[in-house]
Amino acid sequence: MNLSFALDSVRVLDLSRLLPGPFCTMLLADYGAEVIKVEDTELGDYARAIQPKLGDDSAFFHSVNRNKKSICLDLKTEQGKEVFLKLVENADVVVESFRPGVMDRLGIGYDILKMINPGLIYCAITGYGQTGPYSKKAGHDINFISYAGLLEFFGESDRKPVVPPVQIGDIGGGALMGTIGVLMALFEKGRSGKGQFIDVSIMDGALSWLQVLLPSYLATKERQERGKLDVSGRKANYDVYETKDGRYLSVGASERKFWENFCRVIGRKSFVLKIHTSDAEQNEMKAEIQSILMQKTRQEWMEIFDTVDCCVSPINQLEDLEEDPQFLERNMFQTFHDPELGEVKLISPPIKLSETPGKIRKLAPKSGEHTNEILSEIGYSEQQIGALLSQGVIKNQVDKS
Known part of the structure; x- marks a missing residue:
């Protein structure tokens, strides 16, 4: 039985790494989008190397890159850029997470891409956004939620702020905002045929989480203190x-x-x-x-x-989650049967659609696993693919050099 997915006809080129961008495109892929992960020919997405591993790649990488394809391109070469621009011709969405200006310096920024494909939706997920004095700064989740005023409220009043154990900014301020932005832009494209640029700042997204605290301060200018909040x-x-048993x-x-x-x-x-x-x-x-x-x-x-x-x-611990009757009832863990790795358990797509549900259809791709397939689809011959491979412009999974 062929399932129909909500995003069946959407093609996404994903140049992002680590967590915010890949989590965004994971959601799109779970609900049917064809997500092509564009990695470089050297390290690729370095999330692959994080321990522990399932086969060659990390368990974390498999989780946020399931249902995707992988092509390896050297975008610093003219031939690599040519391949990417050809991919853009038939793409609906590009997602990237480089610092502002990187794609322009490579010669594949939004202004170039929209000339090739006016309907292209281009989503840039960055720490601080495309504009402003912080736009070129480096940062990680702890930095984004610090600037946004969230970290100040974690912990007790007489101690320093406590670093949260999950990436609130990366996921809540970046990945989810990026996903929503892409879906809104796709909706608008369906009406007007026009693409657009989506500027997602993780810091801005994190700031928007302060819906209870910040409006109260803006109205009264009364400062609220860490550990003194009714909800903290x-x-x-x-x-x-x-309890008696230390739980x-x-x-x-x-x-x-x-x-x-x-x-x-x-x-x-x-x-x-x-x-x-x-x-x-x-x-x-x-x-x-x-x-x-x-x-x-x-x-x-x-x-x-x-x-x-x-x-x-x-308060559940990690080992409690798989046995929690609510998660079991809602099928929040899926076991995928991989011919090479055996049974792999992953977190299920969280949004329950009655007619077009999400599904884990395959594990994360190996580095360059679909390079040959994708190039063939856009008109490259075996001889041309071989030439690009020998020149180091592309990499496929067979090429272990």
Whole structure:
């Protein structure tokens, strides 16, 4: 049975590396887009080398580059640029994550590409955007969320900010904003036939996450402090507590009705009216709640709270996720059967479409795996491909030099 995918007819050229760009194009590929990963003829995407590995490439690389093809081109050569420009003729989208100006210096920037293909959608995902005094700066996730004001709020009030363990800026500010931008541009192209340039700044995207904190400050100019926010553990009804077995529960009983139910279960109805009391009283309640929750294991408490509407959840560790009944019900892990690597388990496409669902159809490509195939499709003969290979302009998976 042939599945129909939402993005079946879309062709994407992906020049990005590491996480933000590849995560963006992974989502497009999961829902049917033909994503051609354009790598250089030397290191390629250095995410391939990250440990641990599945075969020749990292487990991380396989996750964010599944469902894609790979072609290796030396874009610093005239022949390599010629091949790329030929690919652009029939592409819908180009995604890249170089610093501003790199593609222009290579002679394949947006102004050149749109002359070849006026309907081309060109998405540049960068740390700070194409303009402004920071645009040429180097940076990683920690830098982007620092500038954006997010990192300031991670952690407790009397300690330094805590670095989050996941890439909030890279994914939330860059990859997802890039994906949304591409989809909006595709929608507009369907109406007008016109392509456009999408300037995604990870820093800008991260700033947009401050929808609760920043508008309040802009309205009042009152500064909020790390560890003093209602949603960052200041209050007893929104915090983390340890259980008897050294595991943890999260309590998110923000609304009065949830807090009342929680207090009833733990036998402290007197706490109900203290939901908005001072920090000192909040700390007293926290200490007493902690002493109560230490009397049972996490599982024992969850068996009690599972029947009560009070927003209490177990803090899962990685080994818990595959057994979580909600993730199992929603098929959030897919096992792919690879003839070379055997069974590989990956995170499933997260957006559930009723008619055109996403699917993991293949693992990440080997470096240059589809070079010959793609060149043949755009009119290169075997002799021409052989000549480009011997000149080092291209690389395929057979070429291990």
